[in-house]
Amino acid sequence: MKKEKPRVAIQGIRASFHEEAAFKYFGEDIETIECNSFKQTFEALQNKEADYVVMAIENSIAGSILPNYTLLMSYGFPIVGEVFIPIQLHLMALPGVKFEDVKYVTSHPIAIRQCVDFFYEYPHLKMVESSDTAACAKRIREEQLTDTVAIANTLAANLYGLQILERRIESNKVNFTRFLIITNHETPVKGTPNKASLCFEVSNKAGSLAKVLNIFADQNLNMSKIQSMPVLGKRNEYNFYVDIEWNEMKQYDSAIRQTLKYTHNFNILGEYERYEEQPSTDQFKKPEKRTYIKIKKLGQA
Structure with a gap:
């Protein structure tokens, strides 16, 4: 029986950077579901019109895409992977x-x-x-x-x-965008999880966040990202979105148990294998012959 191609929802159309990210993660044997907005990609996943969503979450120059964090919380679909691509224009x-x-x-x-x-x-x-x-x-x-x-x-x-x-x-020339791979709760995680995306609140008291961060440090976890966003409708209250990485699962498990004592509305948005760039065999090939026009600057002959 022929295996069906994974249906991957992206914001934008074919040949966009989102499709490029999808190809890098899944390979090119996929069915691309074009969507007009990030919200529409989540709707496609919710309506079972797609198996995965590929969604940009941050850029090394432009920073975090904050509305997409809200979508992650609103829909509750788990993150099962990530991929980085260089932005070449x-x-x-x-x-x-x-x-x-x-x-x-x-x-x-x-x-x-x-x-x-x-x-x-x-x-x-x-x-x-x-x-x-x-x-x-x-x-x-x-x-x-x-x-x-x-x-x-x-x-x-x-x-x-x-x-x-x-x-x-x-x-x-050194510009990368990080994309998250999101799916439904039935899809197994690819690889061995060694990274997690968390969201939580802490009490509005001096040292509350520091207690949580010290737990991560004590358990030898690497915190690769922290992002705060105001809780809608609540003054001086914030959601903290944190990415952590570990070498041993027991370190992560211990940190989560301890963190629960000092946080509320704690959510694990996903546990997945962190992206590691694999050396490309293309680097050993002769560069392909390219045809393009060198544009003259104004004033040049």
């Missing part, structure tokens, strides 16, 4: 388009901001914001726009048949 257009004929640049507003240094040399270009990088590439192809370039990833260029005019135009 390229300038692309229909084949044959010359850069000097371009009038508009379209992309997600965050992607545009991350390329501000590149476009400083071209003040005549008008920036057009959109909800999704890949959707911009798709629009150029469908509407045959010869005066517009998109900022998107290599997947988008390949899928929508666009020519990359300039590669890696992002201002900061």
Whole structure:
């Protein structure tokens, strides 16, 4: 019997960074469920229209995506994995388009901001914001726009048949986004859990949070993230979202038992295997021959 492809809900369309993250975690033999919003991805999982959700949670430049923490708490689906991908942004257009004929640049507003240094040399270009990088590439192809370039990833260029005019135009070349893998309660966790995402409240008294953090330290747990958010409708009360990592499960179990004494509304959002980048065999291959146009700066001959 042929195994069914996992159905993975993403915010955005095919060839977006969310699909790139899904490919990196699951491989390319998946069925992508395109959704207009992060909330819609959770609805697809709840309605059994998807088996997994891939959701961005933080970026090394832009920081945490706070509304997505609220979704995690609201729906209660467990985190079963994570993946990091480098954000590499390229300038692309229909084949044959010359850069000097371009009038508009379209992309997600965050992607545009991350390329501000590149476009400083071209003040005549008008920036057009959109909800999704890949959707911009798709629009150029469908509407045959010869005066517009998109900022998107290599997947988008390949899928929508666009020519990359300039590669890696992002201002900061060391830019990563962390994505969470979320599923229903019946799906087993992949690998051996050595990381957990927690959410809890502490009393509004001096030293309350410190007591919890000292427990983690005493049990030799690495706290890789802490994020606070106000509790809706409550003054001076906060939810703390914490990621912790361990080498021995007994250290984690002991820390959780002790932490319960000093917290309330304690939730384990997920226990999963932390992401470790595996060395790629591609690094030993000859670099592929690339064809792209080196854009001239203003004033150059």
